[in-house]
Amino acid sequence: MDLENNQDSDGPSIPQHQPAAQQNASSTAIQLNQPGKKNRKKLIILGLVFIILLLGGIFFYFYIGRNDADVNQSLSGVNQQTPQENYSFYIYDNSGTLNVYDPKTQTKSIVEDKSFGITVEPPQELGAFRFSKDGSALIYETFIEDKARSHSGESGDFVATKESYLYLKVGSQIQQVAHVSLPDAEFSSVITPYKLTIFYILNRSDLHKYDLVNKKDTLVKENVFNGKETGEPPTLYADNKALVFYLEKPGITEYRYENNTLNSRAMDTGSFCSSCNLTLDGSVSPDGKSLVLISPPVDGKFRFYLLNLTNGEHKEIVATSKSTEGLDSIAVWSPDSKSIAYQFSPYGNEGHDEVGFKNRFEILDLESGRKTIGFSDPSPGIKNPDYTKHFVQLLDWSPNNAYIAFANNGRAKLYQVSNQKVIDTGISQASPFGSGTFYTWLKN
DSSP states (O other), rough: OOOOTOOTTTTTOOOOTTHHHHHHHHHHHHHHHHHHHHHHHHHHHHHHHHHHHHHHHHHIIIIIHHHHHHHHHHHHHHGGGOOOOOOEEEETTSSSSEEEEETTTTTEEEEEOTTTSOOTTOOOEEEEEOOOOOOSSEEEEEEEEEHHHHHHHHSSSEEEEEEEEEEETTEEEEEEEEEEEETTTOOTTTTEETTTTEEETTTEEEEEEEEEETTEEEEEETTSOOOOHSOOOOOOOSSOOOEEEEEEEESSSEEEETTEEEEEEEEOTTTTTTTEEESSSOOBTTTEEEEEEEEEEEEEEEEHHHHHTTOEEEEEEOSSSSTEEEEEEEEEEOOTEEEEEEEEEEEEEHHOOTTTOOEEEEETTTTOOEHHHHHHHEOOGGGGOGGGGGGGEEEEEOSSSSEEEEEEEEEEEETTTTTTEEEEEEEOOSSSSSSOOOEEEEEO
């Protein structure tokens, strides 16, 4: 028999002179290796499929999944939660000390830096202090009354020399960059920072600007305010583009100082409010689109109107419910221009003696019309004539929309908008009256 040509149909031939044991081992190895080639092909195919699926998953996550997430985020709008910036509340107390209160940690401290917390000593008195909106600049005012001229009748009223200090914030340090003395500037004058220029009102009538770089004072316009006849000067609003203020002439006139030019625009309010007045501070919404006006009592009711500065449209937004209830001429805008806080107080002699009257402030959501009572304090009436302790005065809304600062019972307090809770800062308020601004918010 020819063994070399004798092959099993299912396996390879066995060499002629190979020992039996070796033949068995070789046969077994060959039989095991034969199906391994098929498995290897399967593994390669499975590996390729896995790699393709992996690459597809990566593509889906980075290009499709993330795009869907961006779309969902844009559709959800205000429902997306973003980290909120933290602000602290700065306020002078009755002793002339500058206090700072952090509502996040609910702790208060005293500003020790004398270049920032300026010590006001007689005969100087604190006029006002305020930060610019971005927190980079601080205007600080003191004044010294010229008693001889005040009582001589030369001006017919209070006369003072105003000392104004401008500070700029560099990192965590606040440095004085200018000291401006404004002779004959009355206590009610207003100063606001605009770029490197201070605008102020002299003698309740003339608009001036002071160049901090060249230390030059310029009269912008004389007798623009007629303040000697109408009382308090207007509030000046400044941003990076223009200086804006509003006057009652009658109706409302808008003045805009831009590119060294002062322009005016008259808006007739006679059709709906012939005797409307501007509110104190904060009449203009932060977005510059709306103006709040207050009307004297008509049919026993005070009213707030909202005037659209673009198209002149108006609407009534708040009205008192009874003759003994008055609206104070204070409207504090939320920084997002979506809500207004306003306060009620007794009106007339009966109102001041009415037991149980609630001095309070409310918050109006302009879109929904929903009103929320922020804080109320019943008036003691004739049983406790010390009415001023129960006075409620709105101060300022924090730039992050989270808190409303107000004064009550001689103390500064914060109303937390999200949960409608009141926080007592433990700081005695300097004075809720007068034209000085003794408080501000600053980002931590």
